[in-house]
Amino acid sequence: MQLRYSFRLYPNGPQRSALARAFGCARVVYNDALRARETARASGEPFPTSGDLSRLLITEAKLTEERTWLGDVSAVVLQQSLRNLDSAYRNFFDGLKGKRPRMGAPRFKSRKDNRQAIRFTANARWKITAGGDLSLPKIGDVRVKWSRSLPCVPSTVTVIKDAAGRYFASFVVEAGPEVLPDVPSAVGIDLGLGHFAVLSDGTKVDAPRFLRRAEKKLKRQQGRLSRKAKGSKNKDKARIKVARAHAQVADARREFHHQLSTRIIRDNQAIAVEDLAVKGLARTRLAKSVNDAGWSAFVAMLEYKAAKFGRGFFRIGRFEPTSQVCSQCGVKDGPKPLHTRVWECRACGAVLDRDINAAVNVARAAGLAVSACGAQVRPVRVPAQRGEAGTHRDGQPTVVGILGL
Numbered sequence: 001m002q003l004r005y006s007f008r009l010y011p012n013g014p015q016r017s018a019l020a021r022a023f024g025c026a027r028v029v030y031n032d033a034l035r036a037r038e039t040a041r042a043s044g045e046p047f048p049t050s051g052d053l054s055r056l057l058i059t060e061a062k063l064t065e066e067r068t069w070l071g072d073v074s075a076v077v078l079q080q081s082l083r084n085l086d087s088a089y090r091n092f093f094d095g096l097k098g099k100r101p102r103m104g105a106p107r108f109k110s111r112k113d114n115r116q117a118i119r120f121t122a123n124a125r126w127k128i129t130a131g132g133d134l135s136l137p138k139i140g141d142v143r144v145k146w147s148r149s150l151p152c153v154p155s156t157v158t159v160i161k162d163a164a165g166r167y168f169a170s171f172v173v174e175a176g177p178e179v180l181p182d183v184p185s186a187v188g189i190d191l192g193l194g195h196f197a198v199l200s201d202g203t204k205v206d207a208p209r210f211l212r213r214a215e216k217k218l219k220r221q222q223g224r225l226s227r228k229a230k231g232s233k234n235k236d237k238a239r240i241k242v243a244r245a246h247a248q249v250a251d252a253r254r255e256f257h258h259q260l261s262t263r264i265i266r267d268n269q270a271i272a273v274e275d276l277a278v279k280g281l282a283r284t285r286l287a288k289s290v291n292d293a294g295w296s297a298f299v300a301m302l303e304y305k306a307a308k309f310g311r312g313f314f315r316i317g318r319f320e321p322t323s324q325v326c327s328q329c330g331v332k333d334g335p336k337p338l339h340t341r342v343w344e345c346r347a348c349g350a351v352l353d354r355d356i357n358a359a360v361n362v363a364r365a366a367g368l369a370v371s372a373c374g375a376q377v378r379p380v381r382v383p384a385q386r387g388e389a390g391t392h393r394d395g396q397p398t399v400v401g402i403l404g405l
Helices: 013-042 050-059 068-072 075-096 215-226 233-267 287-293 295-309 354-365
Strands: 002-010 116-120 134-136 140-145 156-161 167-174 186-191 195-199 203-206 270-274 312-316 342-344 351-353 376-378
Touching (some): 013 050, 013 075, 013 116, 050 075, 134 156, 140 167, 186 233, 195 354, 215 233, 287 295, 351 354
Parallel strands (some): 270 312
Antiparallel strands (some): 002 140, 156 167, 186 195
């Protein structure tokens, strides 16, 4: 499987200028190719091929006076820009055919975009020096902050500049599965807003609410930005401060997702989650809280880590009535309003925690063998059915705790 490793880059002044030039050249080639194809589509002509675009927009353009500066950057960067356009069109058409989720049509890039990126393949002859620097053609040896070692020789490297002015090197490597020792437990996960995740074993993880906690700081920085004169250097500095504040929130959320997903993968042999309609929820009055939780990113981490470490991963349909079915007797008790957090089953009398009960039902809907003991809030006496001999069996208490993150 392919994995991506990202590391922070610290280019010096000349290297930042060279990277800005490379970003600009790649952006110009991309926009020229997109314009050529859209012009051909509007006139009813066939799309120009990548080979024709490469010859016209790179090879021949370098010989013209208007595009001589394309020769100041690596040709591989420009070729990869055309390949990125091909991928954008392919993803767009595959979405129309139903082969993948729908995506918008390719759009023109701007120097004001929040993210600038260029890609180097092995043909560019980039390398990692003996001193640990990243040597890039026509840019130089850029200092890298290595947080861990790469598992193998990477095939490509992408240099990224984000809205906060930070630079990153993203490596793509081929890695085999790292199978963890088998464990007997399986778990279902119910994601929410009051608690970020509730596990079928009764564990509840509080929602960290990183964006909510940083709102005062973000509001203050945004207010300072709005008071700066348009087009001034002070406005650019204020914009960077706002972007860095947002980047800190995103980094903290990502770190939380990584720690929690890794712990769940290590402690359980199989994991089941519900396929939530995040895009729909993000259009409601809960939009800020839904986006702050980052459910989609967390589930994506669980999925790829399960594949990497040999664990089972299951998604159940979003229309599964996990909050309406009693996990003790399996009877559907009907919908419940959101403010109802504890309810009593009218069939068996079990008193159930709404979230833990849903997590147990998520696991069972995925075919996982889990105990329903965590769904019960307090022991209740269940009367024997008519004609049934034997004594009453005591219920089992809930195990509810908060993970220390």
